[in-house]
Amino acid sequence: MLHPFRFVRQVALPAGLILAWISTARPEPASTTAAPTILPGAPVPNSSQPPAGTHFVSAADSRFRYEGRFDRTDLAAPVVVWQGSRICIDFTGDHLVFRFDGLSGQNFFDVHVDDAQTVFAVPAGADQRIVCPLPLTGGRHRLMLFKRSEAAAGTARFRGIELAPAADVAAPAAPGDRLAMEFVGDSITVGACNEDGAADQWEDRRTHNNALSYGAMTAAAFNADYRNIAVSGMGVVVGWVPFRAAEAWDRVYPDPKSLRADLTVWRPDVVFVNLGENDDSFTHAKGRPFPATFSADYVGLVRAIRLANPASEIVLLRGGMFGGAKSPALRQPWEAAVAELERMDPKITHFVFQHWSSNHPRVSDDRAMADELTAWLKHQPFIGVRPADP
Numbered sequence: 001m002l003h004p005f006r007f008v009r010q011v012a013l014p015a016g017l018i019l020a021w022i023s024t025a026r027p028e029p030a031s032t033t034a035a036p037t038i039l040p041g042a043p044v045p046n047s048s049q050p051p052a053g054t055h056f057v058s059a060a061d062s063r064f065r066y067e068g069r070f071d072r073t074d075l076a077a078p079v080v081v082w083q084g085s086r087i088c089i090d091f092t093g094d095h096l097v098f099r100f101d102g103l104s105g106q107n108f109f110d111v112h113v114d115d116a117q118t119v120f121a122v123p124a125g126a127d128q129r130i131v132c133p134l135p136l137t138g139g140r141h142r143l144m145l146f147k148r149s150e151a152a153a154g155t156a157r158f159r160g161i162e163l164a165p166a167a168d169v170a171a172p173a174a175p176g177d178r179l180a181m182e183f184v185g186d187s188i189t190v191g192a193c194n195e196d197g198a199a200d201q202w203e204d205r206r207t208h209n210n211a212l213s214y215g216a217m218t219a220a221a222f223n224a225d226y227r228n229i230a231v232s233g234m235g236v237v238v239g240w241v242p243f244r245a246a247e248a249w250d251r252v253y254p255d256p257k258s259l260r261a262d263l264t265v266w267r268p269d270v271v272f273v274n275l276g277e278n279d280d281s282f283t284h285a286k287g288r289p290f291p292a293t294f295s296a297d298y299v300g301l302v303r304a305i306r307l308a309n310p311a312s313e314i315v316l317l318r319g320g321m322f323g324g325a326k327s328p329a330l331r332q333p334w335e336a337a338v339a340e341l342e343r344m345d346p347k348i349t350h351f352v353f354q355h356w357s358s359n360h361p362r363v364s365d366d367r368a369m370a371d372e373l374t375a376w377l378k379h380q381p382f383i384g385v386r387p388a389d390p
Helices: 214-221 277-286 294-308 322-326 328-344 363-377
Strands: 055-058 065-067 086-092 096-105 108-113 116-121 125-131 140-147 154-163 180-185 225-230 270-274 313-318 348-352
Touching (some): 086 154, 140 154, 270 294, 277 328, 294 313, 294 328, 313 328, 322 328
Parallel strands (some): 270 313
Antiparallel strands (some): 055 154, 096 125, 108 140
16 A cells, blocks of 8 residues: 555665664564556656647646645745645646756655555656656546655656647635644654665665655644655764754755745744654764753754744654664753753643564554554543544
């Protein structure tokens, strides 16, 4: 099963870099979830102009709905940056071609047409024209593109879609009043390696599926609008990437030099923060003491998130891998920071996962974590809605 979503309508690290210390004290069997077949679509000639006789719908068309943190400096060519970002539109006809520029790295998308779903890659280079890999019939269809691969692994510029000459588009049905959830974190929250085999791998990001991460599954359980601002290797004080969470969580791109995002255009009802695993794994791997400033820096990060989201509930998460589950070096300063934050802010609370994995969580692990978090959220007064029916 690839698609848990129930929406109303729907940096890259060096190969082989270990992002978290894998404990040999409690090895757990890796999940056996098979990787999806990647269907890049039939190749079509590259051209700066769509072929004669087709109907081109520019990315600037107001009938597209964009959900996520995009770089929309050029409205006709928005850059799809963060994992979990979505592009939706309704269209008619039996012909659909996606227009992209592959800007950097690896970019994988889930494409949903009505109730069908598959995966395609956006190759590097300008003017990529990708035929929809799904079979289409005439009539009206619902389209959703979901960026499953990580922001730090690659970005792609969306140009629009090509349709049959007589085809048309329409804005998708209004999503209604949805709960809005944002997840801030590291590779655990990204969904990194969750469709890998026994060993984590970083060379091919097609098996790093944010759509089946614990955050995406939790959001889907509540029909929630969903954002994912997470970077593999990122820590609060130190980590496997050369910047801290405080330098990236509010940026358009996962880069401290990037412009700050306009956080006023979308406000989450609930912000989840799951960080600290890399502070633990990096210092352990390097033979260094755990950062003495972790508690203070964690408090500073959460207060910055609070300043940007004055009405949001903030849920501080811990766990999913060895450090969050079993490391006292991380647990003790994390608990001290949480106690200080909860003492001063009644809209901050915390949750600790019981399930954890020695490797990066696989889909079965993500599902177990999502089930734990969903069950807890059902009893929190700030949710105010029941989970979606199965």
